[in-house]
Each structure stands twice: as structure tokens, then as C-alpha cells.
Amino acid sequence: MSIWPKELIHSIACRRCVLFFGAGVSMNSTGIDGVRPPSWAGFLTEAASQIDAPRKKKTVKEILALIKAGDYLTAAEVIRNEIRQEKFTNLVKARFHTPDFKAAPIHKTLFNLDLRIAITPNFDSIYETAAGERGAGALTTKIYHDDDIADCLRRHERVLIKSHGTISSPNKLIFTRTDYAKARNSHSQFYELLDALLRTHTFIFVGCGVSDPDIRSLLENYRYRHPYGQSHYFVTASNNFCPEVKSVLSDSLKINFIEYSSTKDHANLSKELDLLKEQVELERIELSKNQAW
Known part of the structure; x- marks a missing residue:
């Protein structure tokens, strides 16, 4: 049916x-070496790990809570503010463009x-x-x-x-x-x-x-x-x-x-x-x- x-x-x-x-x-x-495009949650979780000390532990914990709650927009904004625009942009390109997805x-x-x-x-x-x-x-x-x-x-x-x-x-x-x-x-x-x-x-x-x-x-x-x-x-x-x-x-x-x-x-x-x-x-x-x- x-x-x-x-x-x-x-x-x-x-x-x-x-x-x-x-x-x-x-x-x-799939792209190079069989890698797949990440989900939004997966990408943001990885990006959060790029936040430097000294406030990393507390900030990342709050970001992960936002991701778990589905508030991806706020999580993305906090991450971009913390790691700065250039680093965030480079990470986006590395995960969504560089693997040459077919x-x-x-x-x-x-x-x-x-x-x-x-x-x-x-x-x-x-x-x-x-x-x-x-x-x-x-x-x-x-x-x-x-x-x-x-x-x-x-x-x-x-x-x-x-x-x-x-x-x-x-x-x-x-x-x-x-x-x-x-x-x-x-x-x-x-x-x-x-x-x-x-x-x-x-x-x-x-x-x-x-x-x-x-x-x-x-x-x-x-x-x-x-x-x-x-x-x-x-x-x-x-x-x-x-x-x-x-x-x-x-x-x-x-x-x-x-x-x-x-x-x-x-x-x-x-x-x-x-x-x-x-x-x-x-x-x-x-x-x-x-x-x-």
C-alpha cells in the first residue's frame, strides 16, 4: 500500500x-574517506569543543544543554562569539565543503x-x-x-x-x-x-x-x-x-x-x-x- x-x-x-x-x-x-555531513547537533557539539580555557568547562556544559534542548540557534551564537567568526567559518567549511560530498x-x-x-x-x-x-x-x-x-x-x-x-x-x-x-x-x-x-x-x-x-x-x-x-x-x-x-x-x-x-x-x-x-x-x-x- x-x-x-x-x-x-x-x-x-x-x-x-x-x-x-x-x-x-x-x-x-559521503565524501572523502566515507565521511558524511554532520547533523546540526553534531556540528555544534564539535564546535563547542574548540572553546579555549579558562571558562571552557562551564561554557561548554551550558552549550551542550542548549543543544540537548534543541535550541541550536542560541548554541551556535554562543559558540561563534567564543571562538570568533574566522575560526567558526573555517570549521563550517571544513565540515560541509572540504570533504567533497557526492x-x-x-x-x-x-x-x-x-x-x-x-x-x-x-x-x-x-x-x-x-x-x-x-x-x-x-x-x-x-x-x-x-x-x-x-x-x-x-x-x-x-x-x-x-x-x-x-x-x-x-x-x-x-x-x-x-x-x-x-x-x-x-x-x-x-x-x-x-x-x-x-x-x-x-x-x-x-x-x-x-x-x-x-x-x-x-x-x-x-x-x-x-x-x-x-x-x-x-x-x-x-x-x-x-x-x-x-x-x-x-x-x-x-x-x-x-x-x-x-x-x-x-x-x-x-x-x-x-x-x-x-x-x-x-x-x-x-x-x-x-x-x-
Whole structure:
């Protein structure tokens, strides 16, 4: 039995869907010596170990408590303040860029869903690598601070929007609480554009956490500004939330959960996405026959 709702398959087939993918997708990739991109928690824990004495023990203890509580923004800000911008930036590049990560099958499957718009808070370039295998010009990449994103979306282009910045411009990454506040004020038109996409397209979130500040803010605003709007879709492992928590999140964020069978390596996510691709291709054949685009 398919886990994918017919309404979602139809939206993807009609290219009226936006893919929003997070760190859980990048973590499928491997780089030099088989190393994988770290999780946000893993990276911050390593970065905290770079704090020098004499206040290291107490400061690191408080940072680790923040990470455990899921307050990654504050933890990142404390770490960056303690080890300074240059050292923090070098560590980011060493962990997310230098290993030369290769695209994983999941990146290729997501790209082959053939959606016009994808958004990611990831600042690695792995998805672009997957797109590059299709040749030059297969994907246009835009960053949250670019002033021509809306123009690109209106052209017939495949667009990837990097909502937290890109590793090639490490000083403009959105990593901390201050970075978020600054971006929301300095680039408010970008967040207005994301809100417009939520109102006009179906979103599918893959490899993301509901605690991501961008996701929560966008979905909460959508939920209460448009109480009768269509729900979006959030793909997650089957054991991530109990029924009571799912019910609260579904209502407060206006999302439908799509669950795949949980395993330690999340291999079933890739399998289910492969099945989704097949179902979308069949739906596009039917739409073409009926001229029901």
C-alpha cells in the first residue's frame, strides 16, 4: 500500500508542488574517506569543543544543554562569539565543503521528481551536484539575499532557493539567532515570497525537523492567516512522534504527516521516494492523455 496521498501525487505531477528538503537528505551523502555531513547537533557539539580555557568547562556544559534542548540557534551564537567568526567559518567549511560530498541516490530521486521549485536551508552544494549531472543550465540556484528570486520563479526554470545561504559565501550564512533576526528584517521580501508560495503551492517537507525556525514561523503564519487553506505534507519516520503530538502539530502547523517505516539508516525513505517517482510518472502519463494539465 502506498504511503503517498493521491492529492500530493497529483500536485507533483502538475508541478504545483514545492520541495523543501533539510539536513536529513544531505546526511545520505559521503565524501572523502566515507565521511558524511554532520547533523546540526553534531556540528555544534564539535564546535563547542574548540572553546579555549579558562571558562571552557562551564561554557561548554551550558552549550551542550542548549543543544540537548534543541535550541541550536542560541548554541551556535554562543559558540561563534567564543571562538570568533574566522575560526567558526573555517570549521563550517571544513565540515560541509572540504570533504567533497557526492550526491546520493536520494538527491537524484528528488531532482527527478521534476519540480520547478525546491527550497533548502542546507548550505552545502550536494543537490546542485546531482542537478549538474543533467548538464549545464539544469538548475538555477538563488540565495535568500538575491533580489531577483521572484523573476526566476516566473521564468520557465528549475530553481533551487537556499534559504540559509551557501557555503561559497560563509559570512552570509544564517546560523544563529542574530542571523535569523537580521535576515527577517533586512530581507523581508524573501519571507513574503515564501509565504506566497505556501498560499499557492503544495509543500512537501523531506529530511526536515518541525523545530526549524523558518519552517515553524512560515507554517504557523499560514495556519492562522489562512485557516481554510489546504494542508501541506511533512515526511517523517514512523516513530518520531506519538499520536497526541502529531495531532497538535498537524493542527497548529496545518500539515499532514506521511510516515515511512523507521529504521536506523532511514533506508525506507529512499525506497518510498522511488515509489513516489514512479507514481508521479504514471500520473503525468494520465494527465497527458486527458489533457488535464
